[in-house]
Amino acid sequence: MNLRGTTQVFGILGDPVAHSLSPVMQNEALRQAGIDGVYVPFRVRREDLQAALAGLRALGIKGVNVTIPHKEAVCALLDEVDPEARLIGAVNTIVHRDGRLTGHNTDGVGLLRALAEDLGFHPGRRRILILGAGGAARAALVALCRAGAEWVGVANRNPARAETLVGEIRPNFPGTTFASHGMEGEELNSSLGQADLVVNATSIGLKGEEFPFFPWAALSREAVIYDMVYARGGTPLVRTAGAKGFRAADGLGMLVAQGEAAFALWTGQPPPSGVMRRRILADWERQEVPG
Ligand code: NDP
Numbered sequence: 001m002n003l004r005g006t007t008q009v010f011g012i013l014g015d016p017v018a019h020s021l022s023p024v025m026q027n028e029a030l031r032q033a034g035i036d037g038v039y040v041p042f043r044v045r046r047e048d049l050q051a052a053l054a055g056l057r058a059l060g061i062k063g064v065n066v067t068i069p070h071k072e073a074v075c076a077l078l079d080e081v082d083p084e085a086r087l088i089g090a091v092n093t094i095v096h097r098d099g100r101l102t103g104h105n106t107d108g109v110g111l112l113r114a115l116a117e118d119l120g121f122h123p124g125r126r127r128i129l130i131l132g133a134g135g136a137a138r139a140a141l142v143a144l145c146r147a148g149a150e151w152v153g154v155a156n157r158n159p160a161r162a163e164t165l166v167g168e169i170r171p172n173f174p175g176t177t178f179a180s181h182g183m184e185g186e187e188l189n190s191s192l193g194q195a196d197l198v199v200n201a202t203s204i205g206l207k208g209e210e211f212p213f214f215p216w217a218a219l220s221r222e223a224v225i226y227d228m229v230y231a232r233g234g235t236p237l238v239r240t241a242g243a244k245g246f247r248a249a250d251g252l253g254m255l256v257a258q259g260e261a262a263f264a265l266w267t268g269q270p271p272p273s274g275v276m277r278r279r280i281l282a283d284w285e286r287q288e289v290p291g
Pocket of ligand 1: 068107110131132133134135136137156157158161183201202203204206228229230251252254255256258
């Protein structure tokens, strides 16, 4: 790496960030695109978020990703939040231009691209069940409705949170019908039975654990599964789905696609095709980044 006085700085704000794969894939993309830039992980505690944003301005940092736990809180601290991120209620990418900080959310477009590329799935007029009602589920719900889903169900361990999420988003998408419920019982079985796609937007699987509940027999045989969680060698949910004869993909494609969209927002150009994914897979192969 050849840092100079002209080098542009990008990064990620979060806590923790040590596990993040973004520095590896973004630096590879900057290098291969021939951009004089560097992408740095910044561990920022909750109470320091405002100071960190002032730091971005003061230091002329060109753009950052935002991750747990700041995605929602950061919205109130920016000069502008684009309409999609505002509807989602979370920002994962900040662009710093002419002294102004603008928030975007590339998780939704990342999910749509991953669904198309990894599963050949397009949400228009399809029926989709989202498991989870946190920040990732919010981005998924908005993106899937925007892409023309006919029906979207949200199932969450805490059913009230699912109901609140659906209540907030429903008025914006009169062409979509909605359901919300808990993560067990007849309601879950019925939603699984009618879904063309099931998206795991919970954090189950992050530590390599199996899904504690998943009534596979209730799932339509044609359904496909997208697990937002990713792991070296695939997640338990994806492996089990495959063993039961379902098509499934883990969240690596979404991670890469949201990162590629952020790169394009910062630099005005898409990164070289496939570079980010290949770099992560190569590092996993050599066991150089966390799985
Ligand atoms: P949040 O903390 O906002 O939400 C977590 C969700 O998981 C909640 O719905 C929570 O339910 C549910 N949950 C957690 N533990 C359990 C459990 N044991 N049983 C049932 N439900 C559980 O996290 P995010 O929405 O930000 O992220 C969710 C997942 O998506 C993470 O694993 C993250 O890594 C992944 N992700 C992947 C991305 C990618 O690019 N591939 C991008 C963004 C996120 P409750 O409300 O009841 O607590």
